[in-house]
Amino acid sequence: MENQFKALTLSYKNAPIAIRELVALNETGCRNLLLKIKEYTSAEDVMVLSTCNRTEVYYTAATDLSREIIKLIAVEKGFIATKNIQPFFRHLTGQEGIKHLFQVALGLQSQVMGDVQILNQVKNAYQWAADANTAGPFLHRLMHTIFFTNKRVVNETAFRDGAASVSYATVELVEELTREMNNPRVLMIGVGEIGADVCRNFIKSRLNNIIITNRTFEKAEALAIECNATAVPYETLWEEIQKADVVISSVPGDALFISKEAIEAMGEYRYKFFIDLSMPRSIDNALETLPGAFVYNIDSIRNRATEAQERRLAAIPEVKNIIAEAMAEFKSWAQELVISPAIQQFKQMLEEIRQQEMARYLKKLSDSEKELVEMVTKSMMQKILKYPVVELKAACQRGESENLLEGLTALFNLEKQEA
16 A cells, blocks of 8 residues: 555745646645545545645555646646646655655645644645545554654654744744733734735734734735734824834835834833834834833844754754654554455454354354353464464565465455555
8 A cells, every 4th residue: 555655746846936826726626626536536545735835645546647636736726738737746656755745744845944834734634635535544544643753753852943934933032022911912014925924923823913004905904814813004003003012014124114213202111022024124223222112123033043943954863763763663554454454354254164163063062062162263263363464464564465465365265455
């Protein structure tokens, strides 16, 4: 089964954003694609994962179904020219595909090393596969092995310590600064790339009083809906700054400047944190001379992110060792999965023989004798089974089960199992 596992992957590593956008699928698209693959191909154990950085299909099949699946992606997305996207997909098989899924789920393949969001996205993809009945025993066991491996990585390494991107680090800093505050009000000024990323990272934060403002109100409103935040008109900017406990600006300083004089004119003296993600800077450093005002700039945020990134990079060898151990255990289970049906057939055949022979003689025995014979014959059957089962499992560990399996199948006329 593991030799038939495949991964069809298109990601930021080998495809520009225009191509990634072309094949990106939302939840409905992923669920629809699962059903299409189930109906129109021979694939089993199918899972579809699609994020802003990757679109991937994992499945088991005897043959490469890449062309068929890419066509189904095109159908779902409503375009025809699959030859334009096919070169951007990579096809991985067997252990290579399994390793890729481990690394994707644990964040080794993410743009931000150790990205914590990807695991939740993988969990969602797995749930959709389970809902569509495209996940069989192989995929179920593989995914739960990955989830257990993630727990080991979190508990045994520094791979998930700290925030390793500017947007993550910003949210982490705001959480630290407002730990003692009750429902702090956070104002996000500007919804460019970094501002939008910060807002999206607030979604899974404990903070939920997020206010977004932007010169183009429609953009602020759209992001607020996505992030369960509140959009306010840019014309109310200074009123919002006055009400906020934390002010985050990603608007360049040549378009907005929050000066010491402007904040001083508000005439209030309470804790207020200013985080400047702009270049050129849009928040006056002199604000720190005011009672209760604290200013953090992009460099201090980047330093936090860089330190976390360095810790994560240093932990990669440990993570890879943990993955290797998990993959070895999973491989042993997968190999035994192949022989399990044959062992069950063998047990069933012996039990049928035992039952037939018992039926011939039990009517001549007393109840106590019947009980004794039942016990003795069951014990004999278990001992007969023990040696071939142990040998088959040992052969699996050595990767030599195929010949033994063929011999058992031929000797006892069992249904042939595919390796």
